[in-house]
Amino acid sequence: MQGQSFVRSIATRATQHTLNTGAKIPALGFGTFQDPESQEDTVSLALQNGMRLIDTARVYNVEQQVGRGIKKSGLPREDVFLCTKLWCSDYHPEDVERAVDDSLRDLDTPYVDLLLMHYPCTFARGSERFPRDADGRMIHGETTFVDTWKAMEKLTKTGKARAIGVSNFSKGEIETLLRECTTPPAVHQMEVHPYLQQKQFNEWLRSKGIHVVQFSPLGNMNDFYRQTGWAKDIANMMRVIDQPLLKKIGQKYGKTPVQIVLAWGINNGRSVIPKSVVDWQMEENLAADFELAEEDMKAIETLDAKARFNDPSMDYEWRLYSDLYGIEGTVRGRTH
Ligand SMILES: NC(=O)c1ccc[n+]([C@@H]2O[C@H](COP(=O)([O-])OP(=O)(O)OC[C@H]3O[C@@H](n4cnc5c(N)ncnc54)[C@H](OP(=O)(O)O)[C@@H]3O)[C@@H](O)[C@H]2O)c1
Numbered sequence: 467m468q469g470q471s472f473v474r475s476i477a478t479r480a481t482q483h484t485l486n487t488g489a490k491i492p493a494l495g496f497g498t499f500q501d502p503e504s505q506e507d508t509v510s511l512a513l514q515n516g517m518r519l520i521d522t523a524r525v526y527n528v529e530q531q532v533g534r535g536i537k538k539s540g541l542p543r544e545d546v547f548l549c550t551k552l553w554c555s556d557y558h559p560e561d562v563e564r565a566v567d568d569s570l571r572d573l574d575t576p577y578v579d580l581l582l583m584h585y586p587c588t589f590a591r592g593s594e595r596f597p598r599d600a601d602g603r604m605i606h607g608e609t610t611f612v613d614t615w616k617a618m619e620k621l622t623k624t625g626k627a628r629a630i631g632v633s634n635f636s637k638g639e640i641e642t643l644l645r646e647c648t649t650p651p652a653v654h655q656m657e658v659h660p661y662l663q664q665k666q667f668n669e670w671l672r673s674k675g676i677h678v679v680q681f682s683p684l685g686n687m688n689d690f691y692r693q694t695g696w697a698k699d700i701a702n703m704m705r706v707i708d709q710p711l712l713k714k715i716g717q718k719y720g721k722t723p724v725q726i727v728l729a730w731g732i733n734n735g736r737s738v739i740p741k742s743v744v745d746w747q748m749e750e751n752l753a754a755d756f757e758l759a760e761e762d763m764k765a766i767e768t769l770d771a772k773a774r775f776n777d778p779s780m781d782y783e784w785r786l787y788s789d790l791y792g793i794e795g796t797v798r799g800r801t802h
Contacts, residue, residue, distance in 0.1 A: 479755040480516070481732055485652040486675040487629045489579065491547055493732040494755050495519025496748075497681065497741030500690070502528045504743040509535025511745070513546060515752055521655075521679070521739040522573075523551035523584055524565065525595060529572035537574065548573065549580035549655075549679075551633060552618070554589040554782075558609050559617035561591060566626055581618060581627035582655055585634045586611045587784035596802040604783045611639065612646050619649045631655065633681075634776075636788045637667060644674065653677050657776045658736065659685035660706050660727060660769040662792055672735065680731045682776060683738040684724060691775040695799030700773045709769060715762045721754075728754035730766050 481493035496512045498505050498521060505528045509520060513536065522532045529550065536546055550573065556565035566581060588607035590597040597605045611632075618630045631653030632640065644650055654671055658664055658680035671678055682688060685706030692701045706712070712723035721729070724740075724747075731738040732755055740751045774792030779785050781800045787793050 479757075480518075481755050483677055483735060483737060485629055485677050486650060487652050489629060489652075491580070491653070491677060491679075491737055492517075492519040493737050494728065494752070495521055495547070495679070495737055495739040497739040498522045498528050498532055499526050499741055500688075501743045502526075502531055505531035506535045506538065508743045508748065510538035512748055512752075513539035513541050515748065517752065518545065519547045519549070519737065519739065521549045521681075523553070523582075524556070524569055525551070525553040525584065529569055530574075533572060533574035543575060547579045548575065549582065549653075550578050551582040551584040551655075552614070553595055554585055554587055555592060555595050555597060555607075557583070557588040557607055557611070557614040558591045559613050562614060562617035563621055563624070563626070566621060570626060577626050577628060580629045580631060580653060581621070582631045582633045582653065583611060583614055583618065583635075585778075585782065585784070585786065586632070586636070586639045587782050587786070588614065589782075596800075602800070604781065606783065611635075612642060615643055615647050615649075619647060622649065629653070631676075634786055636786070636790055637670060638789050640671075640674075640676070650674065651676050653679055655679040655681055657682050657774060658731065659683055660709070660712075660730065660766055661685045661703075661771040661773040662775075663767065663770040664790065665767075665770075667790055668734070668736070678736040680736050680738045683728055683731055683740050685727075686773075686775050688741075694801050696778050696781055696797055696801065697799070698775065698777065698795045698797060700771075700795065701775050703771070703773065706769070711765060711769065715758075715765065718762070719756065719758075721756070722750060724750055725754040725756075726758070726762075726766075729756055729758050730763065733758045733763060
């Protein structure tokens with residue numbers, strides 16, 4: 467299910483995947499977590515150079531910059547696939563539409579192509595994004611992710627969100643949604659890279675028609691995973707892109723390890739959303755959509771280390787990823 471509906475300025479494919487809504491989602495996209503001061507220009511540049519999928523979130527505090535970047539690019543809105551995420555303190559069903567309106571106002575657009583529930587855990591309602599008690603422990607909300615999902619389902623009828631999905635859910639949590647709600651998630655955005663391949667879970671999601679968007683596609687590249695309060699020891703293991711195997715495979719194609727890692731995700735039928743605010747890195751990432759031979763795809767499977775870097779379970783007081791692998795060594799700590 468691939469298309470070639472637009473041409474990148476850098477010679478490469480422009481793969482698209484089809485969501486269970488019938489809409490197309492680009493395989494190669496652009497993340498916007500961190501560096502808010504750079505996001506307006508980098509989003510604009512990314513779009514001008516051929517990126518068509520922009521991933522953001524309410525909690526990243528960059529929606530205004532992203533909205534300005536889209537305008538600055540000069541591209542018509544309908545040429546951009548825009549995804550944002552609802553934050554956990556806005557999960558009460560009565561808050562969902564207002565929260566999305568806030569995002570749309572800041573993004574300066576009448577709709578998003580995809581709205582995700584950022585995590586399955588619900589925080590107490592209110593303006594405090596990380597509501598904590600006197601001991602610093604997260605205060606949970608009284609509703610569940612099922613209540614939130616039902617409100618998101620209603621929202622699709624307003625046209626404000628063309629598709630809805632989840633992020634950071636376990637298999638069991640997605641099964642609950644499938645059982646108790648009517649709209650299946652179009653997307654699960656989750657951590658996937660050669661060190662955390664989640665092969666069975668990916669196959670299961672595919673069998674349910676749920677498209678996977680890989681966050682942190684470069685693995686432990688982001689310093690956040692070494693510096694954050696909930697960093698695990700494994701964040702200090704060799705960076706994915708320093709693996710000699712990736713360099714060796716890259717030599718066959720005249721590509722860098724970064725490009726091999728991104729192409730591996732795309733050739734597995736997923737989307738990847740690397741984040742970069744550096745011009746040459748963005749160009750490198752843009753040229754990462756090409757075919758990898760089956761033998762090379764198989765060889766990359768040997769790198770699976772079941773190493774999950776993004777795990778705020780103890781801070782959020784919710785055992786995330788409970789039925790998935792890579793949850794050993796979770797540490798207590800906080801980022802906000
Ligand atoms: N749903 C969730 O809970 C969740 C969690 C994490 C991330 N995300 C999304 O996924 C996006 C990407 O994740 P991420 O930022 O954690 O990880 P990432 O994209 O795998 O890695 C980003 C890091 O890699 C560097 N980088 C990017 N391209 C490079 C290249 N070609 N060569 C060398 N270094 C390169 C960046 O440097 P510079 O910044 O210096 O350019 C940055 O330090 C985020 O921006 C966000 O949109 C979602």
